[in-house]
Amino acid sequence: MNWVDILCAAMGIAGGFFVLVGGIGALRMPDLFTRMHAASLTDTLGSLLILSALMIQFGLSLATLKLVAIAIFLLFTSPVASYALANAALLSGHRPIVARGDQPDELDLDDLLIREPELPEAGADGVRPEQNR
Amino acid sequence: MTGLLSGFILSLCVLVALGAMQARNLFTAVMLMGIFSLLVATEFLLLDAPDVALTEAAVGAGISTVLLLSALALTGEKEQSRPVHQGVATFVIVVTAILVVVATFEMPLLGDPSAPVQTHVAAEYIPMTRDLIDIPNIVTAVLASFRGYDTLGEVIVVLTAAIGVLFLIGPDAPDPRRGAAGSPRITEGLKHHQPLRIVGKAVIPFILLFALYVQFHGEYSPGGGFQAGALFAAAIILYGLLEGRPAAASIIPPRVLRMMAAIGALLYGGVGVVTLALGGNFLEYNVLASTQTTAQQIGIIVIEAGVGITVAGVLLAIYHAFAARGRA
Numbered sequence: 519m520n521w522v523d524i525l526c527a528a529m530g531i532a533g534g535f536f537v538l539v540g541g542i543g544a545l546r547m548p549d550l551f552t553r554m555h556a557a558s559l560t561d562t563l564g565s566l567l568i569l570s571a572l573m574i575q576f577g578l579s580l581a582t583l584k585l586v587a588i589a590i591f592l593l594f595t596s597p598v599a600s601y602a603l604a605n606a607a608l609l610s611g612h613r614p615i616v617a618r619g620d621q622p623d624e625l626d627l628d629d630l631l632i633r634e635p636e637l638p639e640a641g642a643d644g645v646r647p648e649q650n651r
Numbered sequence: 652m653t654g655l656l657s658g659f660i661l662s663l664c665v666l667v668a669l670g671a672m673q674a675r676n677l678f679t680a681v682m683l684m685g686i687f688s689l690l691v692a693t694e695f696l697l698l699d700a701p702d703v704a705l706t707e708a709a710v711g712a713g714i715s716t717v718l719l720l721s722a723l724a725l726t727g728e729k730e731q732s733r734p735v736h737q738g739v740a741t742f743v744i745v746v747t748a749i750l751v752v753v754a755t756f757e758m759p760l761l762g763d764p765s766a767p768v769q770t771h772v773a774a775e776y777i778p779m780t781r782d783l784i785d786i787p788n789i790v791t792a793v794l795a796s797f798r799g800y801d802t803l804g805e806v807i808v809v810l811t812a813a814i815g816v817l818f819l820i821g822p823d824a825p826d827p828r829r830g831a832a833g834s835p836r837i838t839e840g841l842k843h844h845q846p847l848r849i850v851g852k853a854v855i856p857f858i859l860l861f862a863l864y865v866q867f868h869g870e871y872s873p874g875g876g877f878q879a880g881a882l883f884a885a886a887i888i889l890y891g892l893l894e895g896r897p898a899a900a901s902i903i904p905p906r907v908l909r910m911m912a913a914i915g916a917l918l919y920g921g922v923g924v925v926t927l928a929l930g931g932n933f934l935e936y937n938v939l940a941s942t943q944t945t946a947q948q949i950g951i952i953v954i955e956a957g958v959g960i961t962v963a964g965v966l967l968a969i970y971h972a973f974a975a976r977g978r979a
Contacts, residue, residue, distance in 0.1 A: 591854075598850045605844065 526571040533567030536560045550607050551614045558600040565592055653697055660694045675730050681719045688712040698761075701873035702790045705865070709881035714966055717888055721973035772797075785944040786870040786951070794875065795951040799934040802954070803919050806961050810916045813965035817909070820972050841893050851893045858886035866959050870948070876955040880962025887963075888970050896974045899967075905975075908968040915961025919954045926950075 543556025569589045576582045664687060671683035688711030695704035759766035780792040794802050841847045866879030891899030903911075923933040931938035936950025 594850050594853065598846050601846050602844070 522574060526575045529567045529571035529574070533564040533571065536564035536567065540564065549615045550612050551604060554600055554604060554607075558596060562592070562596050565589075565596075657694060657697050660690050660697070664690045664694070675732070677723055677726075677728055677730055678720075680730075681716060681723065684719070685712045685716040688715065702788075702875065702878070705873055705878045706881065709878055709885060710966075713885050714881055714888065714970075717892070718969060718973060721970065725973070725976060783943060784947040784951070786948065788870055788872065790873070791870050791875055791951065791955070795954055796936060796947055799923075799950075799954065802958065803916075803923070803934070806916050806919055806958055809965050810912055810961055813909075813912050813968050816969050817972055820976055842895070848893050851889055855886050855890055858882060858889070862886065866955065867952075869955055870951060876958025876960075877962055880959040880964075881966060883959070883963040884966035884970070887967055891970065891974065896971065900971060900975075903967065905968060905971045908964045908971065911960050911964030912968060913961075913964075915957040915959070915964060918957035918960065922950060922953050922957070 537560060540557045540560030543560065544553045547553040547556050566589060569585050569592075573582045573585045573589075576585070667683050667687045667690065671680045671687065674680040674683060688707055692704045692707040692712065695701075695707055759768075763769070776793055776797060777789060779797070780786065780789045784792045784796055786792055862879045862882035862885075865874035865882060866876060869875035869879070887899055887902060890902070922936075926935050926938050927933055929938040934950070934954075936947045937943050938946065939949050940946035
């Protein structure tokens with residue numbers, strides 16, 4: 519067992535640990551947004567660690583190239599999937615639990631929501647430019 | 652180890668299926684069915700059936716989920732609770748379950764060399780593929796050549812399903828773009844979600860490329876017309892989800908899709924007619940070229956193209972039928 523195997527094993531175990539923590543977080547967190555937060559961030563790190571361990575194990579080969587492609591694909595798609603899920607949840611009426619501290623309801627969450635732009639009446643320019651590009 | 656993992660995945664399948672039945676929210680049920688398909692695809696992969704796993708992942712987890720969600724847009728989110736006859740249903744389920752469990756004891760063990768599936772024709776297909784067709788993927792050889800009749804039947808079934816769906820919910824919906832004074836009154840898709848659009852558009856070309864790879868590399872690696880058709884349809888459906896259904900319809904109009912569905916099946920059957928005209932039997936590819944392996948390979952490539960065209964056309968036609976109705 520040389521140092522490469524030890525490194526791979528350590529990265530694989532660390533990746534598995536992060537995925538496990540994400541799973542526990544998804545079960546234990548209080549509302550949908552914190553659950554998503556727990557699951558999505560740890561999943562990205564965990565899967566990247568596991569994929570990196572496999573890449574080191576395979577060395578310079580076609581399998582490594584495929585793993586790199588998978589890693590890039592995951593890096594692009596999983597944050598976007600989280601974004602889509604969170605936005606869909608906001609749209610369907612879920613609101614995050616906010617701390618009851620000094621500024622309890624100051625934050626108007628409807629401002630965070632990216633809605634479908636209001637349909638313009640004929641001739642009127644009712645569409646905010648930053649939304650309609 | 653594989654047995655342990657297999658048992659774990661199959662147990663998860665049972666749990667997810669129970670969850671899908673229990674779920675009163677139909678969106679939850681649809682998502683659980685998608686997870687179920689993905690688990691089954693993993694199980695197929697463990698059983699060394701990557702061709703089937705690819706189909707299950709593309710059709711079961713991908714396109715079926717989208718079609719079911721489109722159907723949900725036409726109905727409600729919640730399942731209506733209505734009184735059921737618990738006693739009779741429970742009795743029937745328990746009896747059926749006991750019968751199925753008893754029947755499994757009579758089945759040969761997994762990988763048993765004396766099982767009927769290993770001793771009947773499979774033993775002949777393996778050397779015959781090497782000698783007569785000379786392609787590495789035996790699954791494609793069996794599907795497209797040895798059992799070409801069955802596959803023709805499957806393509807016809809797929810086509811018939813599309814005809815049934817289109818008769819039920821109607822192929823033509825009013826085109827929203829032709830609304831009042833040419834101004835789009837109905838926004839569709841996710842045009843205001845830049846992250847989704849950008850990443851989606853970056854991914855679509857690769858899905859299309861992979862679909863073509865699966866189509867034309869099906870003789871050498873897992874894949875073929877069914878998987879390629881589903882992947883191609885998935886790429887177009889993704890575009891439709893991002894940019895709105897009219898945008899997807901302007902790439903390939905539903906009229907053309909319906910023709911594609913028929914043309915693919917026609918191409919498949921046409922190969923059979925050509926072999927008849929050249930003096931062979933129906934779908935006997937050997938008469939297509941002078942050497943046997945070349946003739947077989949030509950036949951397989953053409954009928955796989957037919958399968959791919961039909962599957963892509965059918966899936967997209969059904970998607971358009973559902974999605975157009977939801978927005979009309």
